[in-house]
Amino acid sequence: MKIKNIKYIIGLFSIMVSIIACNDIELDPVQQDAVDSNSAIQDLTSATAAVDGMYDLLYRVDYYGRELMVIPEVSADNILVSPSNSGRFISNYTYAITTTNGDVEGLWTNMYKNINAANAIMFFAPNVTSLTTEQLNEILGHAYAIRGMAHFDLVKTYAFPYTTTDASVAPGANGTGGHLGVPLLSTYGQEEDAARATVAEVYAMIISDLTKASSLLPTSAYSASSKFNSTAAKALLSRVYLYKGDYPKAFTTAQSVIADSQYSLTSNANYASDWAGSVSSSEAILQLPAFQNDHNGFDALASIYVPDGDDGNKGYGDLIPTTDILALYSDNDVRKTWFRDIADVTYNFKFPNSWTNDIPLIRISEMYLTVAEAAANGAGTIEAGQDALNEIILRADPSATPTTSTGQPFLDEVLLERRKELAFEGHRLYDIVRNENDMVRTDLATASTLSELTYPDYRMILPIPQLEIDVNDSINENNTGY
Template identity: 30%
Template sequence: MKKYFIHICFLSVGLLFSTSCSKEFLNRVPYDSAPKTSSLNSASDLLTALNGMYSGMKSVNLFGRTIPILGDLLGGNIYISTKNSGRYIPYNTLTYTVADGDASGLWIDAYSVILRANNIINANVPSSPDVDNIKGQAKAVRALMYFILVTHFAQPYVVNPSGQGVPLVLQYDLFLKPARDKISDVYNQILKDLTDGYNTMNALNSNSSYMNKWAARALQAKVYLYMGDYNNAAIAAQDVVSNSGYKMVTNAAYLGYWANPNPRNDKLETLFEVSFDQVYNLATNSLAFFYDQTGYGDALCTPELYALYTPTDVRRQLIIKGSPVRGANALVVNKYPNKPSNNDDDTKVIRFTDVILILAEANARTGNDAAALSWLNMVATDRDPSFAGYTDTGAALINDILTERRKELAFEGDYYYTNFYRLNLDITNRSNAFPASARQFLASNPRRILPIPQGEMDNNPNIQQNPGY
């Protein structure tokens, strides 16, 4: 990672921990102005730094909008309307290049959050329960950001664990220009950070906008799923389900759950989310504004996804048919109903129902179809009371689980990466809502992963570009 990527946010300690990073930073930051970890001398300092780290995750390039949009747009749950503001068009048409600003912004801001986490992790502050909890949160967030980076910019683990991942930067180094680490090394570091976080964090930290040990364990289950290590995925997911005290949001509370814009402290459904409020929100750059028909309203639900929901499925009520701007047949996403002028919707990152579906798939892939059906139908029959439940076994059961995952986690950025990318599966029917040239998205397409930003290539001679760019 080039020098200005490492130091973009290090203007001062105050700036580091209170604002997000600007992309217009070339040659503007005096290298000797970067703060050292010695500037964090107490638990109070670490807590301030921690809030700055979480603040960085709110970037429009990260969980503010781009991450949840890309997972659904690339997979085909949403498409960009012909009446649009010009955002994410290359992802609609599968024509993004090394100059793409969204890919570059994701890379830069993810590494900025990692640098903030590193500053906390490496701070020379004596161990105590509070310090260990804070450092555990930083490790869990670092793991999450590396998981985002390696899944967006590197081949799936199951394709080639020894392939080129992303640079692992764990210490501050003014002159660092690292090569890409192996995919397996990145995943191993992710698992190590999550294990450390699980062992040192509290079971609940204030509310769901802070990482906790069960969020780390749930993310670990998902990482194992992406690695194809289904035994360990099942163990981690079962630990969360059996021991965390979290509960799945049920049918009766489902719509109210999505209407609530605030973090939770009741262990209902949300293990971790990136939180926005009236003080700190993205306004017209928010995810909600991108879906809102009185805002940009660019992204619409594809007819193929809508057709999967029966009229009695509660999740169908989060899609509104008809738009005054885009016509009577437009399918409007209403999963984020709170307008930016009020309290912005938070971005859910780790949900309990996701863990249940991981547990279902892990059991199915290790030969325990009965357990897999039990977990799968816990979700499916709750969301649609008229549905008697799935009965398939084997490969058909796994397809049922992926379908239910698509319906449950739609519009949360999960679909493409969990249903196709990690399994290296072709997308042969992306949606008729896309241009004809973009209705197939085969595993052999170089754009299945994002390009390393051109700025990184220009300034770091040790890094290699992804094939096909």
């Protein structure tokens, strides 16, 4: 694979390493320049700084810093582009995506930067003789976790789901990942002309990487849940199993995460305040902490949603919640506090600090919803699924009626509650597509706005960047329709 600007590089940092008893790696993810890893990983300090470099890449605007959190929402039915917008995300909202679109290329490039960074660590760190076995395992555990995450983010964005059977939009689709996914980079320096692997092959490697990460990483949480620990790797693995349609493993893996006493649902009384800049440590399994002196400024996640942040910084306020998502929350639902009316416009203040909001990547509430969805699809027991869903329903609104549904009505309730609880966290379009649902908008920015995509519309996934096709001799055709 020939990807611009990422050959043999890894983000490394010239900052002090803080070593604590259980977790040797405890660095502030401050953005620095990338350097050649060939001569950089020489001891514990440089190895742990290299790990911190991988996490720093997650903050990029063209990754979890904004785009991967926003695009699955603006491309679906939770938000619309405000009439007084700055021109951002219009192509995503209108489904006018081309193979040369900046987001298409930016997401692809940054995800593969993370993968190359992880592969470099796996290649060089074992040669550092001064590392103890425990230190090396922790360093490698982070590399496996990040590589698994990046490959997963790629395959869910640039390929139809594992269970797809319609070969008209995904040639080779057979319900078990037989269609093309994305290139797999499994070794350092492999990026020259890597061909696209099947979705099944990509999932197999993701599952292997996250399983390995969970076995290598410490069990105790990092400060502010800023890095993967063993449980966080399991949490992401449960999401992977859910997307794959392996509901028994999604059920049991999510249950094992819930059983970790380090994490618990925030109470109804504290829920609203916990979104005031950061998610509580008990609720957040993995997040990107905000820093007053190191952020994406106007390109930060919250800035696209709010006109003025609670941190005193301005925002664009470009993307506003649809009337149908607003109508889903009862007056007693604590999540209704996310929304504020300003000058007759309702804005999304789930992330109220426009520049300095923590970005939640995995929350414990998702694990309860995974248990419920897996149970609705035949895993475990329906009673366990109902109990898990009721935890989310009653936490949000203690006066709500607990569910007793079964069958399709229960699955419908789960997916509705998932939409409500995880709104604006980058899940919506993926949830629609993996459940083979149509994307239907009832609240439109203009009369000409595209109101519906019937599954499986080719536009439900992104195209392979044209730049990649132009320079990679092993990729000659794009996704169907592009």
